[in-house]
Amino acid sequence: MSLSAGQGPLRQRMLAKAIGDVFMYRLYGVEDFANLVVHMALEELGVPYEAVFLDEPAGALKTPAHLARHPLGLVPALETPDGVIFETGAILLWLADRHGGLAPAAADPQRGAFLSWYVFTNNSLHTLSMDLIHPYRVAGDALARAVAEGAHSRLNERLMVMEAQAARRPDWLRPEAPGVLGLYLSMLLRWVKAFAYAPDLAISAQDYPALHAIAAACETRPAVMRAAAANGLSGRFFTAPEV
Ligand SMILES: N[C@@H](CCC(=O)N[C@@H](CS)C(=O)NCC(=O)O)C(=O)O
Numbered sequence: 001m002s003l004s005a006g007q008g009p010l011r012q013r014m015l016a017k018a019i020g021d022v023f024m025y026r027l028y029g030v031e032d033f034a035n036l037v038v039h040m041a042l043e044e045l046g047v048p049y050e051a052v053f054l055d056e057p058a059g060a061l062k063t064p065a066h067l068a069r070h071p072l073g074l075v076p077a078l079e080t081p082d083g084v085i086f087e088t089g090a091i092l093l094w095l096a097d098r099h100g101g102l103a104p105a106a107a108d109p110q111r112g113a114f115l116s117w118y119v120f121t122n123n124s125l126h127t128l129s130m131d132l133i134h135p136y137r138v139a140g141d142a143l144a145r146a147v148a149e150g151a152h153s154r155l156n157e158r159l160m161v162m163e164a165q166a167a168r169r170p171d172w173l174r175p176e177a178p179g180v181l182g183l184y185l186s187m188l189l190r191w192v193k194a195f196a197y198a199p200d201l202a203i204s205a206q207d208y209p210a211l212h213a214i215a216a217a218c219e220t221r222p223a224v225m226r227a228a229a230a231n232g233l234s235g236r237f238f239t240a241p242e243v
Helices: 009-018 035-045 088-099 111-133 141-167 179-194 209-218 222-230
Strands: 025-029 049-053 077-080 083-086
Touching: 025 035, 035 049, 035 088, 035 179, 035 222, 077 088, 083 088, 088 111, 088 179, 111 141, 111 179, 141 179, 141 209, 179 209
Parallel strands: 025 049
Antiparallel strands: 025 077, 077 083
């Protein structure tokens, strides 16, 4: 083994090969940020990983070391045998594809439907949730309330669409076997309740019974509870988050 591989991912890949392809994922995050859902997926998969919590207020996301992992200096970022991956949606899908079990596989007839709703969740529900939580980022402080109100109403419209799909109980979105999509939706339901820009704009999971059933099932899964605890969360952290 070449010593020039240093201590980085290349050396880890070589070491993993040397010990029989057991790779220790490394998840970079901040407590209770979007890395939470990746943490839950890693626990559900039962693969070896280490969670690294960065000190965001101290500027740890904008250091050269972290910018080398994530070009925008955000979390999550996941060190994998194939290099570092960023973007929550990409990481979850990569893990599901690599290890199986948390989403329909590429050749599964249900893959297309799953992907449609998964991408909808990632690019629409996730983005609107961020606008509800941080509306000042969109148009400054003066317009923050208006942006948050717009996000609130669009989110409710789209959650109703997602609710109708969840009520059909497809194999890839059921309370008994939530997969990456159920975990993702559960985290977003936490966010829109706990972190909305103003209390009157908070969205309650209880308003969406099929989605609520998924989140309620997720928050009692042992693997999910382990990841939640590592992020400082307990109780009904998805369906009735404490703020
Ligand atoms: N689209 C990205 C968004 C990542 C993102 O905004 N992460 C937030 C935490 S939820 C973050 O790192 N915030 C720190 C900052 O804005 O400096 C993803 O899904 O990974």
